[in-house]
Amino acid sequence: MKKIGVFVCWCGLNISSTVDVGKASEELKNYPGVFYADDYKYLCSDPGQELIKKTIIDNKLEGIVVAACSPNMHESTFRAAAEAAGLNPYRVEITNIREQTSWVHSNKEDATIKAIQLIKATVEKVKKSEDLFPQQIPLTKKVLVIGGGISGMTVALEVAEAGYPVILVEKEPQIGGNMAKLSETFPTLDCASCILTPKTAEVGRHSNITLMTNSEVVESSGYFGNFTVKIKRKPTFVDWEKCIGCMLCQEKCPKKTNSDFEHGMGKRKAISVAFPQAIPYRPIINEKECIYFKTGKCKMCVKVCPVDCIEFEQLENIVEENIGAIVVASGYELLPKEKLSEYGQGKYADVIDGMQFERIASASGPTEGVIRRPSDGKIPQSIVFIQCAGSRDNQKDRPYCSKICCMYTAKHAMLYKHQVHDGTATVFYMDIRAGGKGYEEFVQRAIEDDHVLYLRGRVARVYEEDGKLVVLGVDTLSSEQVRIEADLVVLATAVIPSEKAKVLGQTLKVGTDAYGFFNEAHPKLRPVESMTKGVFLAGCAQAPRDIPETVSQATGAAAKVITMFSKNHLVSDPQVAKVNEKICVGCLQCEPICPYKAIEPETIEVRIGHTVEKRQVATINKGLCQGCGACSVACRSGAMNLSGFSNEQILEELKALCL
Amino acid sequence: MSVKFKPNIICFACNWCSYTGADMAGTSRMKYPATIKIIRVPCSGRVNPTFIMKAYQKGADGVLIAGCHPGDCHYNSGNYFAKRRFLLATRFMNYIGIDAKRLRMEWISAAEGVKFARVMAEFSETISELGPNWRAREEV
Amino acid sequence: MMTMTEKMREQVKELFVNNEIKLFIGFEKGFTKFSRIPAFAENYDEAKKMIIDEFETPFLAKYLIRELEEVAAGIVEKSERVAILTRGCDYLGIRRLIVDNIILRENIVIVGIPCDGLIDVKKANKLLGEEAREITIDEENVIAKGKTENKIISKAEVVLDRCRQCIMCEPKESDIMLAEKTANVKKNKDYSKIEEIEKMSAKERYEFWSRQFERCIRCFACRDACTACNCRKCIFDITEPEMLEKTVATSEQFMFHFIRAFHVAGRCSACGECERVCPVDIPLGLLNGKLRKDIEFLFNVEEAGIPSEIEPLGEFKLDDPDEW
């Protein structure tokens, strides 16, 4: 029988006025297993804690029960006191006789009886308590950031500035992401590249950042603090080390092709760099378009290259990196116009999406900032913007709000009106969601100062008639049908996660929602963490959001990483699941229940008599387990248990309370 | 011989929402009957249906499982698993003759001290009306 | 035409000759005329005694644990294989063991038998009015020979109760099929007995189950026979924590049956073996059936008896019902 001490706190009058603490400690003295019991006025005070420490040492107690306020208040206080006295802190349990007894009952007799019973139950629990020790987990202080857009760059810079090495992986040949394509930004109308270029340049030259563009993460193993990832580096066919960025190759290359960066609005050469401020400023050959790759002839780039850096035979290679934390900032895309059959299914050249408009409005874009329509290069005299094109639409499986469209549409309309003063700009909207600093004012400016016509209603159809685009809409405020003949139609298509997000989620073992956005660990309290420990989220990978919000979230994610790296090793809470390997049959029915993917099969060797038996059992990754205990219920034989709230402890507590 | 029956009720409360909700009820000095005793568990998903049966066997007259609201689970999904288990367990216990009214599951958040006190009072009342549970209870 | 027994022998011979299996599990005649017991053959000669007919047989799937657990664990050569006669219900049991990672599919040769339902000799005797001396079975009828007279009974009348609720008449996949014929017994999900109990008052239900459970001698035969009960060490055999106390009391019986039923909730494949082996005839099927019924109803599962990779209690849907 263990020697258990019981301390009953008066909490001044808070407890003692309703619970007869003296009677309680008296009665507990005679309870089996209790070696010492006493009551004290304020146990949480220094003398109170000293009393506890002294009693533990003097009586060589093997467990204590403190009947006091809620464990949420002082569990850690009393556990620390016990630890100081040489008792394992997990042999300390709190009985809540204040919040859940003295304060909620008025009859002293009832309250005392209840308190005594609660204390006895806790004593029973402590009898089954075990020494638990936090585990130290080694930590690689290096972070992998996936995605080189504004969020990924922000994370990379913050962490790098804090002094830790960063690997930034970007699938495109250059960093900058979607923001690099934008013309101007709301609500200030400052040019996107003006504010972005200093950032990209800094990322490019920061000594703590290893930039891996044209690369993708293809494999990940390990757990928080200790991941191993494999990164696929796709061939660029140019030796970037040698290349000096003179871009003669681009100039001389005879093959023109559609530019992905321009979203079909402009052209590029088969060997080229996407845009003049690109970082790294190095060209890449488009294998599918290059004449040499197609016919085996040409080699114009080889001829003109002064440093001989074209490498047609370059292959992709895989690099392996050990890292401690991962930040997913894989960004967003726009819903393809092809999904919107009522708006022409992408077959009308002059029905474009928001990003295409950004390109034609961008000073560095294909039209050098003059808003011309793609079909014939004319300056549109009438332009219609359609918001919620695919968003808030159950039919298109995108019932969510894309959040940024209201604002950028107002910006588009404004940019247009600033250029074409006598043109008409019409916006079809459903609700204007302009919640943000200066946002509502911005939209109002578009309406009041720039005379953008806002119509509340959705557009049913867009079709071509006599060289004009006919927009069939409605103004629900006047309940009039509206038919507008437009030169250019801009669809604010829904924001969707990056195409590869789902696969990336599977690779990193991070869950995504039905649409492919990454799930956060807690919607309110842990918005930048994923369900997988050590993997953090930033930017539109998690949900649609604008630049200021993305930057704040990215900074938050960086702070999380820095906090994690500020220690020399990680400490895990020992109150986690444990497996009794002798009993576990390895059926792994516990596995799907674990929200943290902390349970994995493992083959163990057990010696039974003379033979060594190999068999499969479940194991807990103590670094990942958070101690919810759901697995322990799924385990029929009870092989899975939860330290600190074990089956034995709960049952004993339960039995004592039922009496 | 009119001693009023004082039921014995066990409440499993998840540490993050309902247990804190119970603390909230206390901090706000709300009153509810002393018939209810709380067992703190990390998550409603930790509660094994066997515990409930054991509680009846050892003399509980009613059992209440309190967890976070759906979508609010600290561990994301524990309460959904708990819900499935207890949807099934309640029906099954009822089937073998233990009144389904004796088992109740409630979603109580950390802010819902009022709800906690109300549920406790209500449930205590329900169990008082049902009277002591003798079914599947060990003979003493 | 070859009978199934002949075909089985031919196939088994081939399997042994080609060294494909180390063991064949089937049935042989038991101690009484109509009883069938498990039989194990390590070579073709031993297999000659085996038969296939339509009398009630024990469940074979669970023997695979004994035979194959070590193989699955990798102690013994991976290539060792065991062939087993498999009806639809056996198949579900085998699936259960595979899903639970107890045995590996590659070590099993499933020798499939389509099944119309097995014959309950007791029922035949009852209809005949005496203990039958001989029973012959053809396509549709059962002919029971008595002392003086013979009685022709339609098969449907004497089919086993558990076979009436069959959810799989032949193995869904097999390595060898002994007959082409797909069984013509209709799937008949029959929860009527359970519904009857549901209609009783709580008191009546409690009394009903008390009567049943009080008979229980806790021999654990139900557990031992069940493929869903495949734990290395059963919770009932563990003393710390003591889920089940040794006292003989109604409350402990309730405890036992509650835990047993809940441990197979979402896992029971409705084979009825637990009921067959129960020496005191506790209607365990009514407990397991209730759980299956509720799982199907509550969680929108079409057939709770078919083992799936993730159990109904190992997953959830956001739109699970809210009512208790």
Added chain:
Amino acid sequence: MSTKTKTEIASMIKRIELISGESLFKCYQCGKCTAGCVMADEMDISPYKVIRMLQLGLVEKALKSESMWICAACFACRERCPKEVDLAKIMEALRVIQIREGKPLIEPDQVDDKVIEEMPQQGIVSGFRKYN
């Protein structure tokens, strides 16, 4: 002013939902139905507004409107509705309620003989199915 009590209105709404099998409260009045409706011009109350009225409990007003009789059940609205509300079914429910109360739009003898003669059988049958 409505002559009906709150409960009467609630039960009428319920009835419309029951007959149509559609939820009235899914609609968020984006107007896409109306934007693409070829008959909306003829209607006294726009299609999206009909639903809005029902949401507000103005059942009588909605029933008095002509819109439901103008609807040609071409399903363009249903095809495009982002909330997947089948407006044609709601219009049908309104028609059916009128017809069942003995207030059909047309009686057979009111239809011009010339129309009957010229119109294809299919048109006549559907016309009477919808209006009587």
Added chain:
Amino acid sequence: MKYSYFPGCTLHTQTKNFNDSIKSTSAILDIELEELKDWQCCGAVYPLTTDSAMGLVSPYRSLQKAHECGNNLVTVCSACYNVLKRTNLTVANDGEIRTKLSNYMDVDEYAGESKVLHLLEAMRENNGFGIIKEKTINPLKGLKVAPYYGCLLLRPSKELKFDDPENPTIFEEFIKSIGAVAVDFPNRIECCGAYVSITSQRKVKGASESILKSASNREADIIITSCPLCYHNLAKEQERLEKDDYTFKPIPILYFTQLLALALGLEVESCGFESNKIDARPILKSKGLIYRGDA
């Protein structure tokens, strides 16, 4: 391929030319259409109420019979197609209604096992357009044909799955196969006003007019359709336009199988042009596609 054929009431009465051209052309294309015995009216509109199954009785009977014949069911009238296909889907998915209907009619339960196809779908299924192209003797070169789909063929698309509801192509494929040019006119998917014209032709004016104008803007020579009611509404509207708007040039409206008959080389007399409200023969003649048979 053999199908059961459901002509529907209008094809048996007012628009015999439609029916005749279907029969004569399908024979050439090896599409065997066996007319369903004792078929009855499909009901013309699919009932949109949930609380009454009466409207389903009649289509259910036809479907059930077709199934007994063991064939998939082909129909051509857009309304029949809409009703039959949706009913088929309903009885496949809703066991309760199915049981109710079978009990009511005292027939074996039919759970939508057969397929309901529009003739165009039946063609599409078996490379029919390729075959048409092969068998076209008289390609309608230079003829600008405006395909008018109307609503009942296309919508609700989730149930009918006939074609993309906003950008359909099946008629265009058909037109291409007979050597003509398809006119892409935006209003081809809009409604003509349907049965509303029973109360007053005026009410469908707007709907029908925009379709006609849209086709005429694109300089269509001919409009084709597969729906007698659309045909009627558009023709009536043309009558009015001709009177009120002297700039408007009427466009002949045909059933698509009439053009098919011509392309497959059938005699002009057997194409049923004489029964069309606006004679197509002058325009066909002016394009050099026919040489005789003008009225």
